[in-house]
Amino acid sequence: MAENCPKCKKSINSKDAIIICNSDDCLKKFHRTCVNIDDAMYDLIQKNPMISFNCDECRNQSPKALSAKLHTIEEKVNKVCNGVNQIQGRMYQQYFQFGNQPVNNLDGKKHPQQNNLIVVGNNCNSDRLQVVCDYGRWVQVGKFATNTSEDDIIEHLAEELKINKNLVKCTKLVKNDANLSQLSYCKFKISIPDYRFNELFNEAIWPSGVMVSPFTPRSQLNQNRI
Incomplete structure (x- = not known):
């Protein structure tokens, strides 16, 4: 069954030069001339998949x-x-x-x-078996509101990484005598088992504006300054 051009309401046949709206929810077909696409632009769109056409309705969608x-x-x-x-x-x-490559043995024959x-297992959701994991590296993560707790961070990572929350190590980086009401933000040091550690640097698991960097203990910082 022939489709009609949404602009002129006339049918579209196989000989017509058409343009298709590239919006996923639209994909309507238009006569090229009905949407003011000239020959040069039409040829460019046909040859370059990186150039897309969106109809007026899709361009004027609400925010x-x-x-x-x-x-x-x-x-x-x-x-x-x-x-x-x-x-x-x-x-x-x-x-x-x-x-699996043949090698010469003492008998002169190839074996x-x-x-x-x-x-190495990667099922991080099991509580049935207790496993000792390596935690050789840490990251420093911030900036969070001062009322953010260690449990908040642990629950977030457990959900994002699909990892048992008992495998997430988290410490709030504030002094023992710090008055949280006077701080503008707080940071945490975090670690997960070494074989998944690099996933902590995946920006997709963190809210916008969060900064993640390798954690360096203060003792090492002092050594570097000497």
Whole structure:
């Protein structure tokens, strides 16, 4: 069944030069001339996939609708980033000793080497088995409102990284005698097991404006100043 151009309301046939709105929720077809696309621009759009056309209706959407679209895009990007992080984690967790190449033995005959595969578990949601994990590195994270607690940070990371909250180590970086009401913000030092540590530098898991950097103990800072 032939479609009608939303502008002129006339049918679109296979011989017409058409332009399609690239908005995901639209994809309406228009006669090229009905939306004032000249020959040069039409050829450019056809040849370059990076150039898109959006109809007037999509361009004039309310800020709320655009915000919803941006949120959907952000969720998709976050899923991709989390998938990449999971793949990277598996790469860090698996160590191969490559073999299977024939080697000469003492008897003068060639014998295949055996592969040894070491796998490190990555199920961080189990409370059934108690495992001792390595916590060799820490990050410093801020700036948070002063009423933010260590439990708030732990719960947030447990949800974002799909990790057991008991594996998240978090300490608020304030002096014991500090008056929180007089502080403008606070920071935390955080660590998770070494085999997932790099995921703490994924900006997608942190709210906008949060700064993440390697944590350096004050004792090391003093040594560097000497």
